[in-house]
Amino acid sequence: MKWYINCLVLITISLPVAAIELPDIGSSANLVMSLADEQKLGTSFFRQLRLQVELIEDPQVNDYINNLGYRLASYSHKPEQQFKFFVIKDPAINAFAVPGGFIGVNSGLILKTRNEAELASVLAHEIAHVTQRHIARSVAASKRMSLPMMAGLLVGLVAGLANPAIAHAAVMSVMAGNIQLQINFTRSHEKEADRVGIETLAKAGFDTRYMPIFFQRLQIASRLYDNVPEFLRTHPVTTDRIAESRDRAEQYPRKREQDTPFYHLMKAKVLALTSENHKKLLKQLKTMLKTKQFHDERAIRYAIAETALSRGLLNQVKIQLNWLLKYDQDRAIYSLLQAQLEWLKKKRVKAASLYDEALKTYPGNIMIGLDYAEKLLQHKQSRKAKRVLLRLAADNNPYYYSLLSRAYQLNNEKAQSHLALSDWYYLMGKTRLALEQVNFANKYKADYYLKARIKMRHKILEAEWQEEQQMKEKY
Numbered sequence: 160m161k162w163y164i165n166c167l168v169l170i171t172i173s174l175p176v177a178a179i180e181l182p183d184i185g186s187s188a189n190l191v192m193s194l195a196d197e198q199k200l201g202t203s204f205f206r207q208l209r210l211q212v213e214l215i216e217d218p219q220v221n222d223y224i225n226n227l228g229y230r231l232a233s234y235s236h237k238p239e240q241q242f243k244f245f246v247i248k249d250p251a252i253n254a255f256a257v258p259g260g261f262i263g264v265n266s267g268l269i270l271k272t273r274n275e276a277e278l279a280s281v282l283a284h285e286i287a288h289v290t291q292r293h294i295a296r297s298v299a300a301s302k303r304m305s306l307p308m309m310a311g312l313l314v315g316l317v318a319g320l321a322n323p324a325i326a327h328a329a330v331m332s333v334m335a336g337n338i339q340l341q342i343n344f345t346r347s348h349e350k351e352a353d354r355v356g357i358e359t360l361a362k363a364g365f366d367t368r369y370m371p372i373f374f375q376r377l378q379i380a381s382r383l384y385d386n387v388p389e390f391l392r393t394h395p396v397t398t399d400r401i402a403e404s405r406d407r408a409e410q411y412p413r414k415r416e417q418d419t420p421f422y423h424l425m426k427a428k429v430l431a432l433t434s435e436n437h438k439k440l441l442k443q444l445k446t447m448l449k450t451k452q453f454h455d456e457r458a459i460r461y462a463i464a465e466t467a468l469s470r471g472l473l474n475q476v477k478i479q480l481n482w483l484l485k486y487d488q489d490r491a492i493y494s495l496l497q498a499q500l501e502w503l504k505k506k507r508v509k510a511a512s513l514y515d516e517a518l519k520t521y522p523g524n525i526m527i528g529l530d531y532a533e534k535l536l537q538h539k540q541s542r543k544a545k546r547v548l549l550r551l552a553a554d555n556n557p558y559y560y561s562l563l564s565r566a567y568q569l570n571n572e573k574a575q576s577h578l579a580l581s582d583w584y585y586l587m588g589k590t591r592l593a594l595e596q597v598n599f600a601n602k603y604k605a606d607y608y609l610k611a612r613i614k615m616r617h618k619i620l621e622a623e624w625q626e627e628q629q630m631k632e633k634y
Contacts, residue, residue: 197292198241201259205243206588208263209557215246215266215432216558218526219492223425224264227275231283232260234362236355237290244282248433252377252388256285266433268390272373274454275422276414279363280370283356284394291355293348349394353404357411366416367408371401423458424492431465441466457487464496468503476500491521495530502534510534518547525551525559532562541569557586574603578613585620590627594620 208214215221221244228244242260250267257263262285264278272278357367374396377388434440444463446452453459464479477500483493494517501510514531521527528551535544545566553559560583567576581596597617605613 197258199259201243201257201261204257204259205245205261206586208588209586210588213248215248215429216556217428217432218529218556220246220425220428220432222526223421224269226421227279228262228282228286231279231359231363232286235283235286235290235359240290242286242289246429250433253390254281254285256288258289260289262286262289266429269426269429270433271377271388272426274369274416275418276360276365276369276416277373278422279365280356280360280367280373281390283359283363283365284352284370286359287352287355288348291348291351293352349396350400350403353400354407357404357407361411364414366414367411368405368413371405371408374404375401418455420455420457420487423455424461424490427458427462428465428492431462431469434466437466437470441470441472457483461492468496468499471503473500473503489520491517491524491527494520495527498527499530507538518550523551525554525556529556529558529562532566536562536565536569539569541566545570553582555586557583560586574600574605574609574613576600577603578609578616581616581620590620590624594624 224244224246225242228242232238232240232242240260242262244262244264246269247263247265249265251265252268252271253265254268255263262282264281268281269278272281353370357370360367360370377391378396378401381388381391430440431437441463444459444466448456448459448463460479460482464476464483467473467475467479476496480493480496480500484497487493494513498510498513498517501513511531514527514534517527518524518531528547532544532547535541535547544562548559548563548566551559553563560579564576564579564583567573567579577596577600581593581600584590584593584596594617597613597620600613601610601617
């Protein structure tokens with residue numbers, strides 16, 4: 160998977176073009192790839208990505224990374240651009256952007272950052288790659304790589320993940336005639352992303368100096384441990400580039416480092432979600448708490464509570480939760496932890512009351528709603544689970560549709576169940592299976608409005624499936 164992403168980024172940043180300090184990002188890019196084209200390509204990539212890597216679909220983590228990303232994007236050169244930020248469960252230190260505003264960050268990179276400004280600097284850099292339309296400009300500069308070629312490369316790489324030789328052949332066939340991978344292009348785009356990203360950081364209220372600081376720290380670490388982070392491989396950092404970005408950063412006033420509480424809390428959640436040895440992690444966290452080796456005590460205690468919960472150590476969860484509720488403000492994540500704790504203690508009535516109360520306090524909160532719906536379905540309370548789910552915004556969350564399908568199925572609403580399952584398959588990149596589920600839905604009785612939805616969904620999926628087949632045949 161690392162090779163795949165690296166190849167995609169390589170194509171993104173490595174085609175020959177002259178270094179331009181203040182580029183015209185309009186006409187030439189639009190000739191080969193419209194904004195609609197970019198969105199379509201990015202959406203296809205993201206759906207296929209779910210088939211190949213493990214995304215952290217945790218609503219808390221996704222909510223945080225998207226809120227941070229939206230905050231930065233609102234101060235970018237194109238605040239109207241749509242973005243989708245997501246986290247990949249991968250210890251490698253990497254981040255990347257693809258057309259349409261899809262920006263991925265590895266869990267390893269999040270855990271490597273020391274403060275929120277460092278994480279924001281990476282997102283601002285990737286946002287700049289999107290707003291400056293580096294991929295479209297690459298295609299325009301090459302004069303030989305069209306949008307279908309890019310789509311063909313994407314399909315070939317995804318299809319070839321199980322067989323590197325196929326993926327390599329896909330790259331070679333598309334890159335024929337474009338073999339002059341000049342370093343000046345890489346430098347020009349990376350420097351431009353630094354410059355634009357630093358401007359975005361400043362406008363969003365972050366200290367711009369943390370961009371060169373983070374890049375330099377990665378560079379030093381790679382020298383000390385002879386292990387170059389993926390981020391440095393796909394975003395080559397030179398001493399000159401760090402010096403130049405530092406000079407730019409110094410042009411902005413210093414900002415007092417003020418991390419939002421959620422940065423440390425979500426970093427703790429990512430740590431708990433990605434650890435392969437919770438017993439060892441719990442021991443380490445307790446030692447850090449005892450010796451006061453932490454930046455934010457709330458985050459350490461929350462990490463202990465989450466890790467203890469995963470191991471069924473309910474008394475330890477209770478101890479940390481009591482402290483959090485006493486010394487920190489009300490937060491949805493603590494309300495969820497309270498309800499989960501009571502549920503595991505088999506106090507179902509009290510847990511249900513806590514879930515209901517939490518959803519009144521935080522209406523539409525997807526992390527609480529999904530967890531509650533799952534618990535209700537486990538105990539065959541499908542009608543209430545359906546009510547909870549239908550009050551939530553799906554936000555293209557596959558887990559939401561899997562739960563909704565189960566709720567409809569248990570309620571004997573077969574057409575709706577198949578339609579929801581179709582949405583799940585589609586978001587997981589399985590267009591043919593999504594189309595099959597729509598066909599199944601069409602076999603059951605339904606009112607006029609549901610039949611119209613099924614018909615429209617079938618038309619859209621059929622067209623997309625045919626287009627995918629044509630692309631595979633061509634490339």
